[in-house]
Amino acid sequence: MTVSNTGQNILQYESTIWSTADLLRGCGIKESEWPSYMMPFFALVMIESRLLRMFDELKAELGQVMLNEIDADELISLIQDRGQGYNACIFEKHQTLKDICQNDKAFDIDFDGYLKGFDGETKDLLGVDVSEGEKFLDIKGVIAKLKAKKVLFSYVKAWSGIDLKPFNNSDITTLEEHIKRRWADISAETAGEQYTPDDVIALIAEIIAAKIEDSDRLLKIYDCTCGGGNLLFGVEDRIKEKVSRLTQTFGQDWNDALYALAKIESRFRVDSKIEHGNTLTDDKFFDDAFDVVIANPPYGVDWKGFQKDIRNDKTQRFHHLPSTEDGQLLFMQHLISKMSVTGMGVVVHNGSTLFSGDAGSAESNIRKWMLDQDLVEAIIQLPTDEFFNTGIYTYLWVLNQRKPDERKDRVMLINASEKFKPLKKNKGKKRKAIDEVSRLEIVETLEQWADHDYARVFDKEFFYFNKQGIMLTNVDEQGRTFADRLKDGKKGLKLKPIQLENGERVLREFTIFDPPEPKTAEDVDNWRGLEQYFLEEIKPFISSLDYKEQPLVITTEKALYYFDADQETLIKEALGKREALGCGKIVVKSVFKKGTKSKPECIVITVELTPDYQKDYEIIPYHRDGDENRAAIEAFMAKYITKPFEYLENVVGVEVNFNKVFYKPEQLRSVEKIYSEILELDQNLKRLEKEFEL
Incomplete structure (x- = not known):
């Protein structure tokens, strides 16, 4: 099962990796449990492949002459100094996982020695010695279960034949994203927990890259819900393809296994920091500001369990607290707080962040605060069926602290719901992908900043409205x-x-x-x-x-x-x-x-x-100027309210309605067309009547 042909796309090995689950099926392990068995071993082969690749690169840098002159201890020190991990079995005994699986008699001892040969951090992430507390990938627990099923050797041997060494970090990141997507499909994960598809990552990266110039200044990129790192590292890789710029990545996630995968990957990248924990209650980068913030936070996930911590938060990140049933706008406020004074961001959300909550609600007030601060440059509606676990519309919020003068106090809406190509084969609920032509067209539309059939630019006040309370006297x-x-x-x-x-x-x-x-x-x-x-x-x-x-x-x-x-x-x-x-x-x-x-x-x-008094309210368009706004309210009341009334509180709300902006009325048939169809039906009925008479 060796896979080492660099001339072929790494994604062809997705099925090869997935075939390791055949043994799990054969010994009665439920499909929903497969990810917990596969994750630690996928991480294991990624680590080994990258360590071997790193070792080859080190030897190439040193050259054969230097290699002959340094002793084993010096070589080990050079490997450890790279900070990408270490394994005594690989570098001292020159035994890989595949070598260990050649001898089934000594396998148990050799495999235990192989795992314990890793450096301390790697052992922690894999869960080699853990007994209590955070188990991360929990390979120790998985091994115990596989031993009980008497399939440990066969399972490890199946994984040992997967050689990812010929592939670079970007290739492996792409493969990892596809594997994790399939794990999500079978784990019955909620629609709120999304793996960001590669085509959406490409669009996000393209939007960001279009705003970045070549420079020797470090670009700091941050993802507050980084999961396994696919969005964070995928955006970094694509930015580097487009722009000559040094980058540094920062990420945090509180899912044990996904954090471990991202942390492992980060060690094989230049200048990357991944932390474990709940971003909303324990910001590991509280002192940092970032040039680029990105995230695909969970949709509709409640925060009741830690609302006390958030209500007592001292960081001043949260200007308003949304419903405990959906924390998306908490993540949005957190990300904005992490942007540098010239920072930008792209955040993926579902539709609730556009319109949930009435005027005066926390959700509406958060949107108003964002527009008041002139942080929103654009909102892009993506096609349905874009994500693996949900068919809903999703939206990219494009944030910008340094909007050009012509864009200040203005927001562009881009309806990219038709910018896709259907997939030849569905991937979970994902049936569509934003192809390269559509991706570049969307980015160009944002750069041109002009109205056309699927994009419109508005003064930000277009999204504001007055909810004017009145007391009617019936x-x-x-x-x-x-x-x-x-x-x-x-x-x-x-x-x-x-x-x-x-x-x-x-x-x-x-x-x-x-x-x-x-x-x-x-x-x-x-x-x-x-x-x-x-x-x-x-x-x-x-x-x-x-x-x-x-x-x-x-x-x-x-x-x-x-x-x-x-x-x-x-x-x-x-x-x-x-x-x-x-x-x-x-x-x-x-x-x-x-x-x-x-x-x-x-x-x-x-x-x-x-x-007979009756409280009511009227929704009235908003005007930036206070006097104009009051005059507009009074004119509206004079025109539409005929009963005696008194003014109550006026609350300014904000919502974004794509359907309202891009609504296309159904084309009705002409009267002549309908009349001709009726005549045709009448003639057919008469013909049928004659046939029955005969």
Whole structure:
């Protein structure tokens, strides 16, 4: 199973690597558990291949003459000084994993010696000696399970035949991304935990590279949810292909196994730092600022479990805290806090970051803060079915601290949902890929900064809106309101009823001191005290009263009061006269009052007539100038609101709606076309009728 032909694409070895799972299937290991068995051994062959490649490079640098002159200890020191790891079995005994698998009799001892021959950090990442705490790749636990299944030797031998030494870091990163994607497919991972496809990585890198010039200044790249490092290292590799620039990569992730894979890879790269931990609660790079920030944070993942830490965060990263059910905008704020004063970024999100949360919500306020700070240069809608585990639309937020003057306070929306080629063979739920032509077209569109059929530039205020609260006063058919009947300062008219009737029940007591007396033996057995009588009978009855839906007549000593639903007005009848009082409410309330030393317990029922007020709000376009904005609100109200009202609070919200901007109405058929089709159908029906007559 040797794979060492550098003339061929490394991705052809994906199936070869995947075939190692045949043994797992054969011994009854569930497919969903395969990744935990495959990850440590994939890491093992990556490490060995890269160590061997590094050793060959070192020998080439030294030359044969120098190699003959230095002793073994000096050579070992030179290897260790490179900081890419060490294995005593490989460099001192000159035995690889494949060599160890040649002798099944001595395999257990030799394999144990091979694993323990690694340097301390590698052993920690692989989980060679771990007993408690972080196990990372947990190869020790996997080995124990494979021994119990009696397939350890065969499994290790299958992996030992995979030789990745001929391939460079970028090649191996690409292969790793495809392998990890398949692991995600079978691990029943949520749609929120995404591996970034290679074509999306290429687009992100192209966007960033277009803004970077050749320079001898170090470019610091950061991914706060780096996973196995595919996005971080993939972007670095592509930037280096486009631009002559020294780079340094930084990443953090709290998934044990993925962190270990990224950490292993980082050691074979120039100047790369990968840390383990929860970025939102334990930022390992709290003192650093970066030229480029990138991330594909988890979608819809809640942060209830560590909300106390975030609410008590002292870093001032989080200007607003979104719903605990979705932490995407926490990651967005964190990334912005990590950007240098001239930094830029590209962040992958689903649609919730565009529109979740109403005006005044944390989500809307975060979007507003980002636009207020003029951090957003563009938002790009990607095609559906782009990611391996979800078919939803995803979006690239392009952030920029140094927007050119012509782009200040403006945002471009690019609808790239049709910029793809269908895959010949689906990869999980991924059915589409952004091909090179589409990728370059998207980047060129961003660079040109001009409107056309799938891109538009807006002043940032286009995405703002006023949510103007109002208190409406409802009126009857004649435009009257009960509010006009009230004296200044009065909120309602309290009645002194002697009777309340709703068509089903008549109530004549409005201060009740005693529950009804029992009349039968059954009543005696079920006798209730006053409070129980209130809770079980009076309170539910009062709550059920609906003066608009059923007749409700309030009788006082001087008049009757009720609501005329047809005219939407309160009516007063007295001395044979019927008077419309205007639109209003009949408010009936009940309360149980506990007894005191001077007063007995009682139930009190009150009736009040009040104006019919109704809180509402209107969504109104926003204007940057305060006076213009107020004038626009007033003009809107004058045009559309006919009832009396008072202004309440105005809240400015922000949302981004791609459907609204790029909506294309369905093309309707002409009347002539429809008419001709009807005639044709009519003729066909007549023909069928004649055939039946025959």
